Amino acid sequence: MKLKTLESTLSNVEPFRDPKLDLEQYLTSPHIAGHMLYHIEMKFGDIEGKTVVDLGCGTGMLSIAASLMGASYCLGLDIDDDALSIARENLDDGEITNVDLLKVDVIEKRFRRLNVRVEPVTQIKFDLPRSYKNHRRESLDIEVQMLRFSRIDG
Template structure:
């Protein structure tokens, strides 16, 4: 496969990854737009966190960060998600792209144990954008990432919780090096949604362990 040398080309590749086939409200499943995923992956690549690294995408959904990392030269890339429908789709997409450095696993992230070293973790967990959402799910993901012991963590969170998160990261010996800010579009995919589309301010914290 031809090496990707421009962020726009990465975005175009990621645009071909479909959304969640059967989004489940209890899992707060929202597909990361290709423009956001490509920007974050491109930045991570520039910081030396992808090429030749072992990458893990926790709560991967349809696999955008796992597949994107594989496209950008990760040594290995693993996506983990509890939703079998999304994993099946991710496997299908990676197969069509003929990627031999990516794999997908159906598992609750709390039960997952890679059994080997991980260099970089990406995660876009349920970050509580729904009024009735189970708060604190993103912190569960952070704690799991700490347990797995990567060198670097990229984690999505609600921007409104930034001050709390900075203290939480510091209290858990995570050194925040970068904060990326995005307007994350929430489409009308569940019955309780009243708007066709709503933007939510999110941050991605890059932390070194």
């Protein structure tokens, strides 16, 4: 799938209806999601034909992008029932069948106990639009780190 087609398709993903400040819920834009997944596929070959886990999947933007880019299976994990409900609607609307959603609290330390390596892949600037009443600026660029998870051989 071409990047522009991916971004166009992702523009149909419903955002959070009532984002929760304590969970720092922000929608990843279709542009950023498309570019992130293309980067991961082109640099590491970690999307097409692979299993992808989307930690803090929210409304499913990255899970849907991974599915559209040929992931064999995606698992979206989030702690918020409302976000998972919207993600399920987005998957149904897009007729995406290779993504499962699971309510879970993900903590990085647990991965180490499971013999899983967590490696920073890259940092990107994320244009965060004003989302909450306490935000003073219309938008703010924040640094977001992409992580790669792999099994530790041994």
